[in-house]
Amino acid sequence: MKRLEHLKCYGYILPGLFFMGIFTFIPVFMSAYLSLFKWNVNYPEPHFTWFSNYVEVFKAPLFWLVLRNNLIYTFTTIPISMSLALFLAILINQKMGWIRSIYRGCLFYPTMIPMVAAAMLWVWIFNPGLGIFNYYLGFLGVPKIEWLYDMRYALIAIIIMSIWKNFGYYMLIFLAGLQGIPNHYYEAAAIEGATGWKQFRYITFPMLAPATLFVFVVAIISSFQVFDQVFVMTQGGPGDRTNVLVFYIYQHAFRFWDLGMGSTLTTLFISGLLVAIWLVFRVLGRRVYYEV
Amino acid sequence: MRKIILLLTVFFFVAGLIGASETWAQKEKVKPKLLRLTFYYPVGVAGPLARVIGEMTDKFNKENEGKIEVVPVYSGDYDPTMQKVQTAIMAGNPPDIFMVEISELPTLLAMDAVLPLDDYIKKMEKGYWEDFFAPFRENATIGGKIYGIPFQRSTPVLYWNKEAFKTAGLDPDKPPKTWDELKDYATKLNIKDKQWGVTISGGWNDWLFEAFVRQNGSYLISADGKTANFDSKEAVEALEFWVELKHRLKVGPPHSTWGSTPPDFVGGRTAMLYHSTGILTFLKRSAKFDFGVAFMPQKKTYGAAVGGANLMIAKKIPKERQEAAWKYIAWMSNVKNVAEWSVASGYVAVRNSAYEDPAMKEHVSKNPEYLVARDQLKYAHGKMMAKNFQKVREILKRQLDDSVAGKIAPAEALKIAHKEIQAVIQ
Amino acid sequence: MKFNWKLRNRLGLHLILMLVSLITVAPYFWILSTSLKFRTDVFTPTPKWIPWPINFQNYLEVFQMAPFHLYLLNTIIVVTGILGVQLVTITLAAYVFSRRNFWGREFFFFLFLIQMMIPIHATFLPNFLTLKKFDLLNTRVAMMLPFFASGYGTFLLRQAFRQIPRSLEDAAVIDGCGGLRFLWHVLIPLARPTLVAFSIISIVSHWNDYLWPLIVTDTPEVRTLTIGLGMFVQQESGADWTLLMAATAFVTAPMLLFFLVLQRKFVESFMLSGMKG
Numbered sequence: 001m002k003r004l005e006h007l008k009c010y011g012y013i014l015p016g017l018f019f020m021g022i023f024t025f026i027p028v029f030m031s032a033y034l035s036l037f038k039w040n041v042n043y044p045e046p047h048f049t050w051f052s053n054y055v056e057v058f059k060a061p062l063f064w065l066v067l068r069n070n071l072i073y074t075f076t077t078i079p080i081s082m083s084l085a086l087f088l089a090i091l092i093n094q095k096m097g098w099i100r101s102i103y104r105g106c107l108f109y110p111t112m113i114p115m116v117a118a119a120m121l122w123v124w125i126f127n128p129g130l131g132i133f134n135y136y137l138g139f140l141g142v143p144k145i146e147w148l149y150d151m152r153y154a155l156i157a158i159i160i161m162s163i164w165k166n167f168g169y170y171m172l173i174f175l176a177g178l179q180g181i182p183n184h185y186y187e188a189a190a191i192e193g194a195t196g197w198k199q200f201r202y203i204t205f206p207m208l209a210p211a212t213l214f215v216f217v218v219a220i221i222s223s224f225q226v227f228d229q230v231f232v233m234t235q236g237g238p239g240d241r242t243n244v245l246v247f248y249i250y251q252h253a254f255r256f257w258d259l260g261m262g263s264t265l266t267t268l269f270i271s272g273l274l275v276a277i278w279l280v281f282r283v284l285g286r287r288v289y290y291e292v
Numbered sequence: 293m294r295k296i297i298l299l300l301t302v303f304f305f306v307a308g309l310i311g312a313s314e315t316w317a318q319k320e321k322v323k324p325k326l327l328r329l330t331f332y333y334p335v336g337v338a339g340p341l342a343r344v345i346g347e348m349t350d351k352f353n354k355e356n357e358g359k360i361e362v363v364p365v366y367s368g369d370y371d372p373t374m375q376k377v378q379t380a381i382m383a384g385n386p387p388d389i390f391m392v393e394i395s396e397l398p399t400l401l402a403m404d405a406v407l408p409l410d411d412y413i414k415k416m417e418k419g420y421w422e423d424f425f426a427p428f429r430e431n432a433t434i435g436g437k438i439y440g441i442p443f444q445r446s447t448p449v450l451y452w453n454k455e456a457f458k459t460a461g462l463d464p465d466k467p468p469k470t471w472d473e474l475k476d477y478a479t480k481l482n483i484k485d486k487q488w489g490v491t492i493s494g495g496w497n498d499w500l501f502e503a504f505v506r507q508n509g510s511y512l513i514s515a516d517g518k519t520a521n522f523d524s525k526e527a528v529e530a531l532e533f534w535v536e537l538k539h540r541l542k543v544g545p546p547h548s549t550w551g552s553t554p555p556d557f558v559g560g561r562t563a564m565l566y567h568s569t570g571i572l573t574f575l576k577r578s579a580k581f582d583f584g585v586a587f588m589p590q591k592k593t594y595g596a597a598v599g600g601a602n603l604m605i606a607k608k609i610p611k612e613r614q615e616a617a618w619k620y621i622a623w624m625s626n627v628k629n630v631a632e633w634s635v636a637s638g639y640v641a642v643r644n645s646a647y648e649d650p651a652m653k654e655h656v657s658k659n660p661e662y663l664v665a666r667d668q669l670k671y672a673h674g675k676m677m678a679k680n681f682q683k684v685r686e687i688l689k690r691q692l693d694d695s696v697a698g699k700i701a702p703a704e705a706l707k708i709a710h711k712e713i714q715a716v717i718q
Numbered sequence: 719m720k721f722n723w724k725l726r727n728r729l730g731l732h733l734i735l736m737l738v739s740l741i742t743v744a745p746y747f748w749i750l751s752t753s754l755k756f757r758t759d760v761f762t763p764t765p766k767w768i769p770w771p772i773n774f775q776n777y778l779e780v781f782q783m784a785p786f787h788l789y790l791l792n793t794i795i796v797v798t799g800i801l802g803v804q805l806v807t808i809t810l811a812a813y814v815f816s817r818r819n820f821w822g823r824e825f826f827f828f829l830f831l832i833q834m835m836i837p838i839h840a841t842f843l844p845n846f847l848t849l850k851k852f853d854l855l856n857t858r859v860a861m862m863l864p865f866f867a868s869g870y871g872t873f874l875l876r877q878a879f880r881q882i883p884r885s886l887e888d889a890a891v892i893d894g895c896g897g898l899r900f901l902w903h904v905l906i907p908l909a910r911p912t913l914v915a916f917s918i919i920s921i922v923s924h925w926n927d928y929l930w931p932l933i934v935t936d937t938p939e940v941r942t943l944t945i946g947l948g949m950f951v952q953q954e955s956g957a958d959w960t961l962l963m964a965a966t967a968f969v970t971a972p973m974l975l976f977f978l979v980l981q982r983k984f985v986e987s988f989m990l991s992g993m994k995g
């Protein structure tokens with residue numbers, strides 16, 4: 001009878017496994033396999049070519065530019081969003097009655113709208129001549145910047161817009177974390193004479209470690225998935241200064257119809273993800289504090 | 293509270309069911325023996341052009357009721373339309389009729405996806421094919437065979453803001469005629485941070501660059517699409533001119549998008565604009581000031597590369613669908629419809645005799661600007677096309693963008709473009 | 719003195735929060751404002767926040783430009799379809815992961831966890847090729863398939879199920895209610911908050927999907943709201959911002975309304991999503 005029980009269990013996980021198998025795991029192997037073929041307009045049938053696709057990828061300066069763009073994006077949006085989110089979460093967590101839900105709604109709603117909608121809006125906002133961004137920045141003495149049309153500033157524009165869109169979600173996670181910190185900790189600290197900054201450093205911040213870690217992991221993974229904004233706002237330009245990895249894959253697969261290269265880039269992306277996952281699992285074990 | 297959620301769930305679920313059953317029912321309604329053709333087409337959305345295509349197609353469907361029904365599918369701009377067409381072709385389910393950007397023809401041929409139309413054309417009235425303007429015919433022909441019928445065609449033109457000219461002390465009825473005059477006027481018109489002298493639009497800046505090269509008497513890709521010619525002296529001069537305008541003198545924005553510059557013009561942010569004749573209707577409806585349309589200024593000659601899209605038929609569909617598709621294309625390209633489309637959209641009427649059409653005559657007598665692009669056809673050439681054209685564009689645009697931002701010298705940029713593009717179009 | 723200091727802090731607190739809230743909300747107000755203007759009124763050098771004269775025509779025109787009602791229906795169908803199947807797969811899987819000990823359980827759960835970390839943005843190309851082979855392109859089902867399994871949902875639900883004491887199940891078994899019946903009658907109702915939270919997150923997330931639907935759909939019959947909106951941007955003949963903003967307002971309205979009505983639940987759901995990081 002035990003055998004039957006086991007089989008029944010497999011039955012329960014079968015539906016999930018089935019779809020995961022086809023749409024998550026098999027693609028990993030498929031793209032690895034296809035990355036070894038030339039398959040594009042010049043080669044309508046896949047043509048085995050060992051690792052020449054990989055060589056081509058690493059030789060193309062554009063690839064490294066794309067990586068650079070992604071890294072700049074990641075290492076600017078994450079610290080800024082997280083700090084902003086944490087700061088606001090602490091503020092909102094203060095005693096204030098019903099007005100809290102208003103603030104919370106105002107700060108969180110950008111998460112609810114589709115990224116494409118936000119992107120459309122910000123194209124209009126960033127319009128150099130007619131947009132409100134330049135207009136109000138003008139009052140602070142900032143010269144008119146061409147934003148999405150300037151190679152130096154396009155990526156910054158995308159970063160600004162992404163921060164606006166995402167920080168509300170992170171703020172909410174931090175808020176949840178903050179609300180989980182028992183009040184008596186703060187009371188005890190106050191009695192000992194520890195004020196504001198000390199309280200933050202020795203109580204708030206350590207107790208927020210799980211939330212911080214979660215936000216951090218989510219933020220990093222989603223920062224490499226940037227696509228919608230780039231597609232709508234800049235199409236990777238100007239001069240490929242906002243071309244990011246997912247857009248680069250899309251370009252190769254669906255603009256140039258180079259499925260071989262697309263697969264190669266996909267495989268590289270997935271490999272990067274898997275390495276990141278491994279790192280997270282290694283670190284995750286140790287650094288989390290749970291209140292008993 | 294719970295009730296609301298429950299209600300919403302039920303509502304959504306029922307809506308879903310209705311939607312699903314509705315689409316299913318639609319499929320059932322197809323009468324037997326009716327050929328239902330799909331037609332993928334690109335149009336800019338600002339303007340009722342999609343509606344015009346719909347109305348024109350409705351007329352055709354009425355005339356062919358019970359036998360042929362053409363379903364127009366608006367597929368976005370040129371790039372997304374090409375993507376969708378190619379996806380459908382790859383899935384073995386091509387749209388019967390489609391309009392894609394003319395330079396994609398070699399790629400489509402490499403996929404063996406387009407039907408040659410010579411036999412059908414032979415059966416048309418005498419002079420049908422020759423009635424189309426010569427430069428438009430160029431991009432429909434490869435290897436002696438005809439693959440498309442011009443329909444949505446254009447050339448770039450120069451738009452100028454007459455009010456801005458007056459303010460700058462220039463004669464509002466005299467647009468610049470040469471590159472030197474252009475530089476001169478742009479410098480006079482440029483008001484730092486408020487108004488650019490001249491905007492050479494980004495987005496399809498590769499198309500505009502080709503026009504400049506033509507104005508300098510050269511070309512970028514050979515007519516057979518196999519030989520690149522990007523590092524010629526004339527091309528370098530053209531790019532150097534761009535760099536001077538956009539980077540040294542700063543009388544024009546180095547980068548922009550195709551869709552951002554028309555509103556810039558209307559909003560008074562740029563006094564002159566290089567853009568397609570296709571936006572003329574939009575400008576007329578939106579601009580509160582008087583503006584003019586002119587040939588692009590010449591260097592050695594006036595010059596332009598034509599643009600736009602042709603009507604094409606998918607190769608791998610059954611013969612009877614091909615015939616039906618041709619019926620539609622023949623109808624859409626008859627003189628009356630060509631005139632109607634041109635009047636409604638602002639695109640150049642693709643046939644000579646369309647300009648004799650009474651509706652067209654009335655339209656141009658009231659709005660002579662619509663004739664400028666047609667007149668410029670005298671100096672226009674076919675647009676460059678080659679296999680892997682998307683990659684070609686990408687390479688060229690990147691070098692143009694980098695050059696105009698001052699990151700690389702024009703000669704070097706074009707040398708790189710030449711090398712990379714040659715490798716890709718073999 | 720102490721009183722003043724507290725008051726000053728309070729004021730500063732609210733000032734900051736109000737300022738940030740203003741900055742966050744202003745853009746949306748700008749959408750609404752632009753959408754109600756006449757086409758030529760947007761070209762003013764100083765921004766006009768209050769549209770006057772008001773033009774409701776834009777919203778009508780949006781529907782004439784493209785079948786947004788159809789897009790809305792498609793989006794609802796896709797989102798409901800995804801959620802429906804997800805609830806089934808995650809519930810079954812979470813049940814055995816939390817309450818049964820079978821050979822390979824840790825391994826298979828690990829697989830479910832990994833699924834969370836490999837998003838569609840990484841697998842879209844091979845998945846596209848798969849769907850092409852099975853002739854499923856340009857269908858609503860195509861937009862749903864890759865999301866039917868949810869490692870995230872399984873993980874969340876397993877957490878929730880684990881909270882329910884074993885003794886409860888033992889008692890139920892004695893009373894003749896075991897296996898699936900226990901799952902249906904006891905576990906699911908008790909885990910309802912988690913299920914609601916997950917449902918909300920799934921709905922919002924897939925309502926806003928873009929890359930995947932972009933790749934697998936071609937025609938308006940199956941097009942969703944986000945794709946329809948995206949198409950407005952790609953144009954040849956000049957942007958009409960009033961129309962664009964009207965379309966944007968329409969596309970964002972459902973989720974925002976949903977959010978306003980169920981604000982507490984939404985916030986709780988998203989907060990819960992990060993609880994057990």
